[in-house]
Amino acid sequence: MFDKGNNYNQMIGASKALGRVITDIKAAWFEAFGVELTVAGSSPSARFNNLLEQLRAKWTEKRDRDLLIEALDIDDLNLSKSADDLLKIVSDGNVIRNVDDLTANQILSAIEAVAWEKSTEEGVIEIELSAFLRAVLKRIFQDNKLKGRINVGPNRHFSRLFQWLNEYAARTEWEDGSGLKIRNLSGRGRIARQPRDPKSLKVVIDRSYL
DSSP: OOOOOOOHHHHSSSSSSHHHHHHHHHHHHHHHSSSOOOOOOOHHHHHHHHHHHHHHTTSSSSHHHHHHHTTTTSSSSOSSSSSHHHHHHHHHHTTEGGGGGGGHHHHHHHHHHHHHHHHHTBBBEEEEEHHHHHHHHHHHHOOOOOOOOOOSSTTHHHHHHHHHHHHHHHHEEEETTEEEEEEESSSOOOOOOSSSSSEEEEEEEOGGGO
């Protein structure tokens, strides 16, 4: 549990500002429960207290705990611990849990490296998008010596990853072919402008155009 006084001040003054923690929790809350989280309070400490109170209420139900932990991409939290521990983990500014904490160069460099690594001189290959993106994220964390975890799925990260993948795909377009194309998993029809689930898509890679 957080004690009043120093622990609250440490939380509020941590490298990851309280406002960012609230933003992350609100995004995960909406993803987990489908409703907006309203955090009340006219001061940082009051908002923190209100956020913690609402998290503690959700913590009484195992299903709610599981949904929040999954939405926050946390794999190092024992469910016997408290909502207070959840906030401590989310407030750690040295752990990457959001695509927006990564730079464009980190993401695009990893996409380029994985596309080349997965491709072959023997012709065009197809890879399910979820598998491709997992390899990209793994490459980002390894190459940049980062600590963290970002799930690949129909979550808040996918729209940003899809945006960067589209940007890279555009860079591989030539008059007579493309290095990387995004297609529906079935191979038929136009893909949605804002697809929701990477499991419904695949990438088609041709090394000769990368």
